[in-house]
Amino acid sequence: MLWRDKVLGKLVDNVWENILEAEKVLSGVIHKTPVDYSATFSKMTGNKLYFKLENMQKTGSFKVRGAYYKIFKHKDEIKGKGVIAASSGNHAQGVAFASNSLGIKSTIVMPEITPAFKVNATRNYGAEVVLYGKVYDEAYKKSIEISQQTGSVFIHPFNDIEIMGGQGTIGLEIASQLSDIDMVLVPVGGGGLISGIGTAIKKLKPSTKVIAVEPKNAPKYYVSRKNGKIETIEPLPSLADGVVTKGVGDLTFEVMSEVVDDVVVVDENSIATAIYLMLERSKIMVEGAGALPLAAMLEGYYNNMNKKIALVVSGGNIDLTMLYRIIMKGLSSIGRIVVLKVLTKDQPGELAKILNVLYKYKCNIVEVKHDRFSLRSPVGFASVEVIFEVPDIAVVERLKKDLIEMGIEVENSEHSK
Secondary structure, eight states: OOHHHHHHHHHHHHHHHHHHHHHHHTTTTSSOOOEEEEEEEEEHHHHHEEEGGGGGGGGGHHHHHHHHHHHHHHHHTTTTEEEEOOOOOHHHHHHHHHHHHHHOEEEEEEEEEESSHHHHHHHTTTOOEEEEEEEEHHHHHHHHHHHHHHHEEEOOOSSHHHHHHHHOOOOOOOHHHHHOOOEEEEOOSSSHHHHHHHHHHHHHTTTTTEEEEEETTTTTTHHHHHHHHHOOOOOOOOOOGGOOOOOOOOOHHHHHHOOOOOOEOOOOOHHHHHHHHHHHOOOOOOOOGHHHHHHHTTTTTTTTTOOOEEEEEOOOOOHHHHHHHHHHHHHHHSSSSSEEEEEEETTOOOHHHHHHHHHTTTOEEEEEEEEEOOOTTTTEEEEEEEEEOOSSSHHHHHHHHHHHHHHOEEEEEEOOO
16 A cells, blocks of 8 residues: 555656646746636635636637647657547647647547537648547547557547646646635546646645536546546536546546545536526636536535635537527526417417517517427417517516417416526
């Protein structure tokens, strides 16, 4: 056990040495991202919450830190070989940006389900993109195969001491920006981000708690930590697609065993709510992985402790079509968007009656679906679904009453009361 502790300590020391070197290398290359205090979420959770805004980093994510530092440190030996990486998006863009900046060719293997905007962004940074596999782990195997065939140097997204070192510069910044921080919540995919941040925090502020946050649909570190060894899981799709992997790395698991105090998991509804509320209340656009720390707070973890807590917003590269669906669901959940389904006579003027009632209560129509051929509707009747914005949730019951008095059957409505 003493030997094991000594080995683990040395590994953390190696990460720390790379963090200090990375800080010098990255100076003037990447942004020192701001920390933003949120009065709204502080009040909601009974703490003092600060967002560390890595969504404002170059490429829209923290990943450029580790990628640039790694490639810069070995640029002379890999310049003629090129680099290759596997990523669902953010590491891809980080490697592509770094390689392009340093005049090195890059190839990125991305899972086939990667959103098109992330694929296009990676190509725009100058990388050759290969689409392969359903999840990161399959893309990873393909990238290793290509690396062996071409001689290109593989840049791992998390299981690498130097990558952890680059990501750990975030921890240095947090420590300098928030002198008396009590807790830091960090999203976890493969573990590179929290290994780096955790190392820096524990070296500078040993009493500060470092908390890992994962989606329930991909709890690889939660399961591994619980069982005391690395476990491989079969993840489900998640809004936090950037942290969906089958397992953490062996190096990151070792480092996390020293620097991470706890791990919590959050559900998909909490992630969606966090994305929506950060956009509405704080005007911060964040991807699913970056919303994990706030999702944990919204689920009630560590609430009402009056602690000073940093939430690492790891990235802001969210698919706008996904964001639209999240916004609509968020508006519906708080009663600002209502879905009303009614059954009315299939004759001229009936639809106008419904719309006039909505106009009376100053509702703004988003979408109307009129179906006269549904087998569920009696002959001579049509099913109508109206999606609309309401000025006040209280008007919904009044407009439903008006419709019923006009002889229109209200099937149901979806909104929060």
